[in-house]
Amino acid sequence: MWCFFKVLSFILIFGTTHGAFRYRRSVNPEANMNISQIISYWGYPDEEYDIVTEDGYILGLYRIPYGKINNDNNSVQRLVVYLQHGLLTSAISWISNLPSNSLGFILADAGYDVWMGNSRGTTWSRKHLYLKTDSKEFWAFSFDEMAKYDLPASIDFIVKQTGQEEIFYVGHSQGTTIGFITFSTMPKIAERIKIFFALAPVFSIKYSKSALIKMAYKLKSVIKSRVDVYMSHNPAGTSVQNMLHWSQLFNSSHLKAFDWGSPVLNFLHFNQTTSPLYNVTKMNVSTAIWNGESDLLADPEDVKILLSKITNRIYHKSISYYNHIDFLFGLDVYHQVYHEIIDIIKGHL
Numbered sequence: 005m006w007c008f009f010k011v012l013s014f015i016l017i018f019g020t021t022h023g024a025f026r027y028r029r030s031v032n033p034e035a036n037m038n039i040s041q042i043i044s045y046w047g048y049p050d051e052e053y054d055i056v057t058e059d060g061y062i063l064g065l066y067r068i069p070y071g072k073i074n075n076d077n078n079s080v081q082r083l084v085v086y087l088q089h090g091l092l093t094s095a096i097s098w099i100s101n102l103p104s105n106s107l108g109f110i111l112a113d114a115g116y117d118v119w120m121g122n123s124r125g126t127t128w129s130r131k132h133l134y135l136k137t138d139s140k141e142f143w144a145f146s147f148d149e150m151a152k153y154d155l156p157a158s159i160d161f162i163v164k165q166t167g168q169e170e171i172f173y174v175g176h177s178q179g180t181t182i183g184f185i186t187f188s189t190m191p192k193i194a195e196r197i198k199i200f201f202a203l204a205p206v207f208s209i210k211y212s213k214s215a216l217i218k219m220a221y222k223l224k225s226v227i228k229s230r231v232d233v234y235m236s237h238n239p240a241g242t243s244v245q246n247m248l249h250w251s252q253l254f255n256s257s258h259l260k261a262f263d264w265g266s267p268v269l270n271f272l273h274f275n276q277t278t279s280p281l282y283n284v285t286k287m288n289v290s291t292a293i294w295n296g297e298s299d300l301l302a303d304p305e306d307v308k309i310l311l312s313k314i315t316n317r318i319y320h321k322s323i324s325y326y327n328h329i330d331f332l333f334g335l336d337v338y339h340q341v342y343h344e345i346i347d348i349i350k351g352h353l
């Protein structure tokens with residue numbers, strides 16, 4: 005059943021898209037390359053770091069320190085932009101188009117120091133100090149842990165490595181969810197974020213029309229009777245527990261932590277018998293938001309709820325024909341979104 009899930013999930017979650025992949029060559033030599041190889045393939049400098057989270061996960065963190073354009077003085081201190089990928093993808097999503105249409109390369113060429121994280125469970129973050137990756141314990145995580153451990157570890161590392169106290173954060177899809185959670189619950193990390201750029205933001209999924217979410221919701225009862233199953237498998241680069249967490253939020257206008265299934269287990273994790281609500285109103289980071297009105301996952305109605313809770317909104321744009329994946333693969337994504345991000349960083353918008 006999960007194999008079926010794996011094959012279909014990518015298509016189902018994103019639905020049909022505006023122009024995705026259309027301009028790609030039929031054979032992509034970089035299809036079988038890892039992240040460093042793709043970055044080098046296009047002639048950009050790449051750096052790769054293994055960082056360790058507080059709970060022992062080893063994550064692959066990638067950097068494009070400067071671009072092919074604007075690289076005449078490499079000792080100049082460049083502003084840091086951190087990119088956080090979404091559900092079922094990895095840092096590859098920022099570099100998988102031609103350089104002229106990939107946010108990772110565009111930002112490097114615009115003069116920024118680009119860092120790309122990988123959440124636990126993705127191909128590039130599937131190691132642990134002492135847990136085996138085929139153990140239940142390894143896969144017992146959802147986006148709660150990505151927000152509580154992975155993102156803080158990545159940001160702390162970048163701040164130490166670059167000496168820059170403040171960075172820009174770009175999230176797509178679940179990458180925005182993680183940001184909303186971390187920045188509303190960990191003020192010390194939130195202080196590091198100069199601007200949060202949220203692409204296709206997901207906070208609640210009450211109105212989501214994503215077939216993947218609906219399918220996960222229907223499977224919930226099946227999964228629940230077999231705890232060992234959901235803890236030990238990974239559909240397409242995330243844990244079953246992560247999908248189950250999303251299914252728990254189906255039809256709700258609130259974002260809550262993962263319900264571990266019993267008052268005792270919840271108490272062990274949260275010091276209370278029910279899973280706690282996340283309150284994004286507590287986040288005071290300057291936030292710029294782009295969403296698509298044809299987005300099946302980040303439904304415009306859910307985005308409306310989110311917008312009403314964002315305390316420090318500096319920009320919002322809704323693009324009528326954009327679906328979830330167009331923020332990565334849309335033909336005109338540079339003009340609709342990416343150049344606006346750069347304009348905002350430069351203070352021009």
Ligand SMILES: *[C@@H]1O[C@H](CO)[C@@H](O)[C@H](O)[C@H]1NC(C)=O
Pocket residue numbers: 038039040041064128
């Ligand atoms: C990526 O590929 C290069 C070249 O084969 C290799 O040196 C590097 O270790 C690989 N990185 C990962 C994370 O697999």
Ligand SMILES: *[C@@H]1O[C@H](CO)[C@@H](O)[C@H](O)[C@H]1NC(C)=O
Pocket residue numbers: 077078079080081
């Ligand atoms: C490069 O930048 C550094 C730091 O800003 C500066 O000290 C140096 O003079 C610059 N070099 C050139 C060739 O512009």
Ligand SMILES: *[C@@H]1O[C@H](CO)[C@@H](O)[C@H](O)[C@H]1NC(C)=O
Pocket residue numbers: 255
């Ligand atoms: C969603 O919630 C509404 C009420 O808020 C309820 O009527 C409906 O049956 C729920 N749908 C599902 C699939 O749980």
Ligand SMILES: *[C@@H]1O[C@H](CO)[C@@H](O)[C@H](O)[C@H]1NC(C)=O
Pocket residue numbers: 275
């Ligand atoms: C757990 O909650 C109780 C009461 O809500 C509080 O007194 C206690 O300090 C909390 N423990 C931890 C470890 O946070």
Ligand SMILES: *[C@@H]1O[C@H](CO)[C@@H](O)[C@H](O)[C@H]1NC(C)=O
Pocket residue numbers: 283284285286
């Ligand atoms: C969320 O946080 C805001 C700001 O701190 C507070 O006013 C509000 O009561 C909180 N909402 C909930 C449901 O806790």
Ligand SMILES: *[C@@H]1O[C@H](CO)[C@@H](O)[C@H](O)[C@H]1NC(C)=O
Pocket residue numbers: 288290316
């Ligand atoms: C929120 O951030 C602004 C600056 O961006 C600051 O002036 C304000 O005091 C902050 N509010 C809270 C409640 O921390």
